Amino acid sequence: MNENIHFISPxxxxxxxxxxxxxxxxxxxxxxxxxxxxxxxxQYLDNKLAESEAPIYGINTGFxxxxxxKISKDDLSKLQENLVISHSCNVGPELxxxxxxxxxxxxxxxxxxxxxxxxxxxxxxxxxMYNEDIIPIVxxxxxxxxxxxxxxxxxxxxxxxxxxxxxxxxxxxxxxxVLAEKGWEPIxxxxxxxxxxxxGTQFMLAHAIYTLLKSFKIVKYADIIxxxxxxxxxxLISPFRDELHQIRPHKGQIExxxxxxxxxTGSQLQAQEKQHxxxxxxxxxIPQVHGAVKDTVRYVASVVxxxxxxxxxxxxxxxxxxxxxxxxxxHGEPLALVxxxxxxxxxxxxxxxxxxxxxxxxxxxGLPAFLVANPGLNSxxxxxxxxxxxxxxxxxxxxxPSSVDSIPSSNEQEDHVSMGGNGATKALKVANxxxxxxxxxxxxxxxxxxxxxxxxxxxxxxxxVAQYRHSVLFVKEDTLMYKDIESSIEFLENxxxxx
Numbered sequence: 465m466n467e468n469i470h471f472i473s474p475x476x477x478x479x480x481x482x483x484x485x486x487x488x489x490x491x492x493x494x495x496x497x498x499x500x501x502x503x504x505x506x507q508y509l510d511n512k513l514a515e516s517e518a519p520i521y522g523i524n525t526g527f528x529x530x531x532x533x534k535i536s537k538d539d540l541s542k543l544q545e546n547l548v549i550s551h552s553c554n555v556g557p558e559l560x561x562x563x564x565x566x567x568x569x570x571x572x573x574x575x576x577x578x579x580x581x582x583x584x585x586x587x588x589x590x591x592x593m594y595n596e597d598i599i600p601i602v603x604x605x606x607x608x609x610x611x612x613x614x615x616x617x618x619x620x621x622x623x624x625x626x627x628x629x630x631x632x633x634x635x636x637x638x639x640x641x642v643l644a645e646k647g648w649e650p651i652x653x654x655x656x657x658x659x660x661x662x663x664g665t666q667f668m669l670a671h672a673i674y675t676l677l678k679s680f681k682i683v684k685y686a687d688i689i690x691x692x693x694x695x696x697x698x699x700l701i702s703p704f705r706d707e708l709h710q711i712r713p714h715k716g717q718i719e720x721x722x723x724x725x726x727x728x729t730g731s732q733l734q735a736q737e738k739q740h741x742x743x744x745x746x747x748x749x750i751p752q753v754h755g756a757v758k759d760t761v762r763y764v765a766s767v768v769x770x771x772x773x774x775x776x777x778x779x780x781x782x783x784x785x786x787x788x789x790x791x792x793x794x795h796g797e798p799l800a801l802v803x804x805x806x807x808x809x810x811x812x813x814x815x816x817x818x819x820x821x822x823x824x825x826x827x828x829x830g831l832p833a834f835l836v837a838n839p840g841l842n843s844x845x846x847x848x849x850x851x852x853x854x855x856x857x858x859x860x861x862x863x864x865p866s867s868v869d870s871i872p873s874s875n876e877q878e879d880h881v882s883m884g885g886n887g888a889t890k891a892l893k894v895a896n897x898x899x900x901x902x903x904x905x906x907x908x909x910x911x912x913x914x915x916x917x918x919x920x921x922x923x924x925x926x927x928x929v930a931q932y933r934h935s936v937l938f939v940k941e942d943t944l945m946y947k948d949i950e951s952s953i954e955f956l957e958n959x960x961x962x963x
Contacts, residue, residue, distance in 0.1 A: 501578025508783035509581035544658030551618035556605035566670035607885025609796030613667030626650030663777035671888035696912030716755030746819035760809035800867035800884030811859040903952035
């Protein structure tokens with residue numbers, strides 16, 4: 465089997481598979497089993513329509529509140545095309561291209577499970593677009609997170625039928641022009657296909673996966689950078705003793721305390737006698753806070769992993785049972801709730817990180833005020849803390865839950881929605897802010913450590929700082945700090961440090 469190709473199949477998807485897909489130039493292809501399932505389901509539906517005039521929602525009826533309007537067989541294709549065109553009301557800032565790629569991949573995977581009754585060539589065209597790096601324009605706003613992510617998915621799949629815009633070779637172009645250049649005819653959608661493309665949670669799900677992949681890094685970095693700050697602040701290791709956490713045995717708490725003991729093994733700063741007997745909560749309660757967030761991320765990931773291996777369009781076709789069911793698997797409530805939860809957890813990492821930043825610049829425990837040798841003439845690290853505080857405050861605003869809101873739509877046919885689309889875009893913003901706050905803490909902690917010389921932290925953290933110093937130098941006097949902060953963010957975004 466070609467190692468440069470990911471074969472879409474009914475096999476379980478994992479975060480590791482998706483992370484590798486995003487990190488490499490792997491192409492997609494449908495496995496033989498996937499093709500068999502897609503073709504079999506489509507043949508079943510075609511036979512059912514040929515044998516019966518009975519109304520089947522979204523296949524030979526209108527949509528939403530128009531579900532009682534019967535559609536003639538001659539108009540079934542036009543019905544599906546009209547659905548995609550009319551629902552393309554997606555607006556706002558454009559999504560990151562990797563999120564859009566994920567949406568394409570996840571929809572192709574979901575359709576390949578053989579419960580959606582689409583043409584094989586429709587799924588193959590999605591795969592071809594992915595492989596040729598033809599990326600449809602999709603924006604942030606428009607999804608209610610129920611009936612699926614209708615507006616953004618409509619925008620995503622407009623190019624299949626020759627409408628909309630795409631990025632091709634880095635240039636934004638009309639989809640019709642690119643299809644003609646590739647010699648591809650627009651797909652003529654058949655019964656149910658538009659609904660299969662638009663119903664589903666792939667907008668929310670792609671954001672959830674993308675944000676979780678970033679979150680996995682964030683919770684690792686939070687421990688590494690927190691340990692560096694602890695030594696920079698001349699803090700105590702005693703609150704990280706295993707005995708303390710075994711009597712309150714939350715998994716993340718125990719794991720975090722263990723990480724810190726490992727990270728600080730061999731630290732000369734920890735070996736020296738301390739004059740103080742207690743640290744502020746932002747240091748002393750790291751196991752409890754970081755640990756709770758680790759547990760949050762784990763729980764969110766378990767829900768998202770279930771969703772990435774699910775069929776979420778409607779109606780659902782079960783050829784083996786001779787059954788077509790109109791249900792609600794497109795409802796985004798499972799994702800909406802955990803995306804709000806994830807935002808809150810990540811915001812807490814940023815919040816406690818900013819407090820450690822403040823302690824490092826406060827002139828305590830022998831550190832110079834604002835971490836410069838000549839404060840007054842130099843403002844030093846005064847304003848990076850402002851930037852961190854600004855993002856922490858914004859995170860608090862973004863963490864207002866989306867999932868507690870619902871605005872009915874479609875003449876009250878869709879009378880409860882999840883608003884998970886808004887929760888998804890907010891969660892990614894919170895994750896990005898949190899990574900930036902941690903980068904600012906790293907900037908401060910590495911600076912603080914230099915004022916402890918010749919004492920050293922642990923060998924692991926010394927190596928970590930040494931790598932960081934290839935990107936960001938010690939600050940002797942006031943400099944253009946935004947450049948250092950940007951380099952610090954890039955260092956974390958691109959790094960692969962293991963705790």
